[in-house]
Amino acid sequence: MKLVQFLYDEMPHWGIISEAKEQILTLQDNKSQFYSFDEVISSFFKAKQNGFVDAEKIALCNVTLLPPVLPTKNVLCIGKNYHDHILEFDGSDEDIENIKKHPIFFSKATSAIVATDTPIKLHKEVTNSVDYEAELAVVIGKRGVNISREDALTHVYGYTILNDITARDLQQIHQQWLRGKSLDTHCPIGPWVVTKDEIEDPQNLAIQSIINGEVRQNSNTKHMIHTVADLIMHLSKGMTLEVGDIIATGTPVGVGMGFDPPKFLKSGDRVEIVIENIGSLVNVVE
Numbered sequence: 001m002k003l004v005q006f007l008y009d010e011m012p013h014w015g016i017i018s019e020a021k022e023q024i025l026t027l028q029d030n031k032s033q034f035y036s037f038d039e040v041i042s043s044f045f046k047a048k049q050n051g052f053v054d055a056e057k058i059a060l061c062n063v064t065l066l067p068p069v070l071p072t073k074n075v076l077c078i079g080k081n082y083h084d085h086i087l088e089f090d091g092s093d094e095d096i097e098n099i100k101k102h103p104i105f106f107s108k109a110t111s112a113i114v115a116t117d118t119p120i121k122l123h124k125e126v127t128n129s130v131d132y133e134a135e136l137a138v139v140i141g142k143r144g145v146n147i148s149r150e151d152a153l154t155h156v157y158g159y160t161i162l163n164d165i166t167a168r169d170l171q172q173i174h175q176q177w178l179r180g181k182s183l184d185t186h187c188p189i190g191p192w193v194v195t196k197d198e199i200e201d202p203q204n205l206a207i208q209s210i211i212n213g214e215v216r217q218n219s220n221t222k223h224m225i226h227t228v229a230d231l232i233m234h235l236s237k238g239m240t241l242e243v244g245d246i247i248a249t250g251t252p253v254g255v256g257m258g259f260d261p262p263k264f265l266k267s268g269d270r271v272e273i274v275i276e277n278i279g280s281l282v283n284v285v286e
Helices: 037-049 083-088 093-101 168-173 228-235
Strands: 002-008 011-018 023-026 057-059 064-066 075-079 104-108 134-140 156-163 187-195 206-211 214-220 246-248 270-275 279-284
Touching (some): 134 270, 156 270, 156 279
Antiparallel strands (some): 011 023, 075 104, 156 187, 206 214, 206 270
């Protein structure tokens, strides 16, 4: 199922997309509001058990989609998790071997999160090298710490699409990546969360970025160095993963900085990230 957050009658709501009828089945009435993702998925499971018989039906064309997440902490991100992306940045086989032992983690501020169809700002006053990164994002649905690789996927609620927009110059001059990754609007997520029962294997999903109709990234999640299960295991060592936490799993070769000359985003660009069995996340650069 596809879980969405949406704006209707100037109020945020949550619901499930009924694709056959192009409708949303709501999880709440017009007066209620969820304050945590734990509340959202609890409501989802209750509604699912009774077959959504009490759900209000709203035409999909009459709503504005919002980010389908209520994260509890900064977005947890993985750097250099595809072999070809490492080589794209002049990495070596030795770099790959080191990353196999110790994955690179960083974070993006939740204030950067925006929905599909929301403009991406260039922030020309602070950067001139804004880049895109197509990524599979994992949404945690069960709290846990020191999670084993074997149990890791039981802690997943679902999967969505994330565009890890990056100000490359800020990323380089500040050395640590938080600022270069966290400018406003630089974390598009969506358009919905697909529940894990509909994703047979998160390690076999086609992933693309398409800029103005040009395919830039064209890969598959099977090329990740660290799998989704690996990442959950590593991140949960000594750090509790909460319901609603988001893990961005890294990007493949084909980012703008990897071209000669670089193909950074510019005003008017249409940026589309497509992941098999999930959908399409689209944003236009402002």
